[in-house]
Structure formats: structure tokens, C-alpha cells
């Protein structure tokens with residue numbers, strides 16, 4: 001059997017796999033993505049992109065396209081708990097996007113697009129960057145040794161890769177083969193999802209993501225519009241513990257429930273897709289085993305209450321991509337790859353805890369969360385999350401997992417604060433300076449030659465940008481938001497996270513920078 005070589009083999013072309021593939025290919029890494037389905041997701045599933053996801057998409061040049069496929073993007077999100085669309089409203093969780101307004105914390109808006117319209121954009125961009133993506137191709141088995149991974153595919157090919165990314169979803173066969181246990185309360189509900197088309201008149205507000213959690217005497221479930229006019233997603237709970245199976249919900253019964261949900265007894269919905277789905281909370285005990293990395297739902301499964309499952313899958317994919325690329329190009333030592341688990345697993349746990357608390361409030365008041373950690377504020381989790389690992393020079397340790405992104409501290413481990421800037425006369429955000437290698441943002445001239453020297457001697461792409469010279473700071477916010485006095489600097493990783501800062505000038509800047517960068521990259 002012939003053997004094909006690639007640097008990274010990715011199993012699964014969902015949000016995690018396509019994101020990892022896209023960003024690896026953008027950095028010139030050879031990557032093959034295999035997906036057992038014939039194409040991308042037909043179901044809108046994880047609708048909604050946080051500004052963090054949109055920042056990552058901006059760095060791939062697709063944020064505009066993602067906004068463009070969702071007319072609802074600029075109009076916002078409404079979340080209601082009710083008995084039916086025309087029935088009693090129990091609680092309005094969110095009236096519009098004003099409560100989620102993060103415009104002070106980022107120059108990038110929320111997206112509202114569904115997975116069915118986003119995945120084709122990721123796919124096209126990944127392929128444009130040079131990723132190979134093969135559909136209708138299943139990873140059948142794999143083995144790893146000290147130097148790489150050998151995988152057998154359903155088309156009879158054998159692939160030899162340096163690393164394998166398991167982006168193979170919540171039932172990850174790769175995670176199972178690796179024997180990595182999962183922790184968490186497990187299944188909290190089972191639902192049948194239905195994508196249907198119908199004329200619902202004015203039952204839902206147009207151009208807004210109008211999500212209803214439904215608590216009706218006939219069923220508990222949800223109904224939401226999609227990016228395609230006249231297309232909706234309905235979900236109803238079913239109960240395996242009472243002996244029910246998905247087969248107990250044939251189309252006629254689902255049509256009946258949709259009529260109850262919409263208060264339209266004559267409605268003739270055209271059902272496009274149905275599928276059973278287990279709502280669960282599980283986090284893998286390790287995100288890495290040797291040369292294999294778990295990403296997205298393979299690493300953690302979270303209830304959808306909070307819309308964070310898809311967004312963390314994107315975050316995992318991006319994190320793995322820049323770290324694998326740095327190691328494969330010889331810029332970093334293999335120790336950098338250990339920071340993937342150290343940084344992303346605590347985030348996964350916070351996402352799961354917070355989503356569980358949301359689920360209890362919105363749809364499952366009986367849920368026993370006594371063993372589950374406290375939730376965190378969702379806007380803080382979105383843009384104020386914190387990494388602790390060897391790839392961050394932590395300044396202090398106040399133990400808090402997040403900070404208020406509207407009052408960023410600029411400390412290492414947090415996202416580099418957004419500051420409105422001007423480059424060549426064009427208004428931008430500091431976010432636009434990041435995402436393509438290491439960046440040193442300086443509050444004074446002493447760092448330019450140090451950065452050039454260190455970049456040349458290490459081969460690590462490192463750009464120094466000085467406020468007032470390389471970018472304008474019209475609102476004079478830069479120094480305060482980054483916590484820098486004159487002569488200070490902030491070293492930002494390729495994922496926009498502050499890795500190290502010196503608040504003022506230091507002696508031997510090139511020498512210190514060389515030492516610290518070496519540590520951060522496990523060289």
C-alpha cells in the first residue's frame with residue numbers, strides 16, 4: 001500500500017477541523033483534512049460567532065464573508081422562554097444585543113451565522129490556502145510512534161503525518177482509542193432536531209436571531225429562525241429513560257409538535273432534516289496524547305445554552321494551528337505543544353460549567369449542579385479569558401479566571417486590549433496589527449532594533465510596532481490600556497494573547513527578549 005505524507009492529518013471537517021486546517025495551511029503547513037460525510041454540515045447547529053471568533057476569522061480574511069451570509073448579524077439576538085411562539089412568555093433572557101455589547105473591547109462585531117453557512121466559507125479559505133480536504137473519507141485506524149502517526153483511511157490510503165488532530169466530534173473514536181477518560185455530569189437531555197421550511201408569518205421577528213426555549217405541556221424544546229428565510233430549527237426533548245427512542249418521533253408527530261410550538265394548527269412544514277442529539281457536559285481529562293490532539297467536541301461537549309460549543313471549537317482549532325506551525329517550522333520546541341492542554345482545558349471547563357448553569361435557568365430547573373463549578377460572566381469568558389502556561393510570563397496570580405474585557409488590564413495571559421488606532425490615515429483596531437506572527441507593541445523607540453535582532457537570530461517572525469510612529473493613537477488610550485509607561489512594551493503571541501510585558505524601559509532589551517522568547521517557545 002502506498003503511503004502519503006503530510007505534516008498534520010485532521011480527522012473531521014467540522015468547525016474545529018476546518019479552522020485548524022485553514023490556519024495551518026495559511027502558515028504554509030501541509031495539512032490533510034478527512035471527513036466521513038460527503039460535505040459540510042446541513043444543520044445550522046452552532047449559530048453565532050463571538051467577537052473573539054470573528055477576530056480569528058479576520059486574521060484569515062473571512063470575517064466580512066461570515067457577516068455577509070447572515071442578514072441577522074447586525075440586528076441582534078432575542079432569547080425568550082415561553083409556552084409557544086404565540087403563548088405565554090415566562091421570561092425574556094435577552095431583548096437585543098445591547099447586553100452583549102462588546103464594542104468597547106474589540107473592533108470586531110458579533111456574527112450570527114449558522115454552521116451550515118459558515119463551514120463552506122472555512123472550507124473554501126482552507127483550500128485556497130492549500131489545505132487538502134477529502135470528504136466521504138473516514139479515518140479507520142491509526143497508530144502513533146515517537147516520530148509520527150500512521151493512519152488508514154476508508155479509501156484504502158495510508159497516511160503518514162507528524163501530528164494528528166482529532167476533531168472528530170463528541171463521540172470521538174480517536175479519543176476512545178487513546179483511552180482518554182472524560183469527566184462531567186454526562187447526558188442532561190436528549191432531543192430530536194428538525195430543520196423545516198414554512199411560512200410562520202410574523203411569529204418570529206425578521207432579521208433577528210429569535211430564539212425561543214419552549215416549555216409546553218406537550219413538550220420541552222426550542223425553536224429558532226436561520227439565515228435562510230423561511231427555514232427554522234425546531235427541537236423537542238425525548239426521554240430514553242422512559243423507554244422512548246427517536247423512532248417514536250416520526251415526521252407526523254414532529255409536524256404536530258411544530259404546529260403546537262408555533263400556534264399554527266394548519267401549518268404544513270416541509271421537513272428537510274431530522275436527527276437525534278444528546279445534550280451533555282463532558283471534558284476530556286487530557287487534550288493530548290503524544291502526537292495526537294483533541295479539539296472541539298472531541299475535547300469537550302457542552303450544552304448549547306450559551307452558544308459556546310462552536311466558538312470553543314474554533315478557538316481550539318486556531319490554538320493548535322499556531323502552536324503546531326511554530327513547532328513544525330522549528331521556531332518552537334515541542335514543549336510549546338503542552339500549553340495547548342494547559343490553556344484550552346480550563347477554558348473548556350468554564351464553558352461547560354457556565355452552559356450548565358444556563359441550561360438549568362432556561363430549560364432544566366431540576367438539574368442537580370451541586371458538583372459543578374461556578375459559572376462565569378459570559379462576556380468575560382468571550383474576551384476576558386485568561387491563559388496560564390509556560391507560553392505566558394504571568395505577572396501576578398490573582399487566581400481569577402477572567403477579567404472584565406471592557407476594563408482590560410493588559411496583563412500577560414489576557415487578550416491584547418483593543419485600542420482604536422490609525423494606520424496610514426485609516427481607522428483600525430490594534431487587533432488588526434495582530435494574528436500573523438509575534439508582535440511587539442512598544443511605547444518608545446528602544447525596542448525596534450532589539451526585535452529585529454532577536455527575530456534575525458531566532459528565525460521567529462517578530463514585528464515591532466511603535467505607537468506614534470507605526471500607528472496613531474488618536475484617543476491616547478494605548479499606554480493606559482496596555483499598562484505601559486514610556487519605554488515599556490507588550491509582547492503579543494500569534495493568537496493575540498499578551499505573553500510578556502515590561503511596563504518601562506529595561507537594560508539589555510535584546511538579551512532579555514531573546515531569553516524570554518526562548519522560554520515562551522520552549523526552545
Ligand SMILES: Cc1cc2nc3c(=O)[nH]c(=O)nc-3n(C[C@H](O)[C@H](O)[C@H](O)COP(=O)(O)OP(=O)(O)OC[C@H]3O[C@@H](n4cnc5c(N)ncnc54)[C@H](O)[C@@H]3O)c2cc1C
Nearest residue numbers: 012014015016036046138139168169296297304307309310
Ligand atoms: C443538532 C445539534 C445542534 C447544535 N446546536 C448548537 C448550538 O445551538 N450552539 C452551539 O454552540 N453548539 C451547538 N451544537 C454543537 C456544535 O455544533 C458543536 O459544538 C460544534 O459543531 C463542534 O464542532 P467540531 O468540529 O468539534 O465537531 P463536529 O461539528 O461534530 O464535527 C466532527 C466531524 O468529524 C467527522 N468524523 C467523526 N469521525 C470521523 C472519522 N473517523 N473519520 C472522518 N470524519 C469523522 C464527523 O462526521 C463530523 O463532521 C449543536 C450540535 C448538534 C448536533
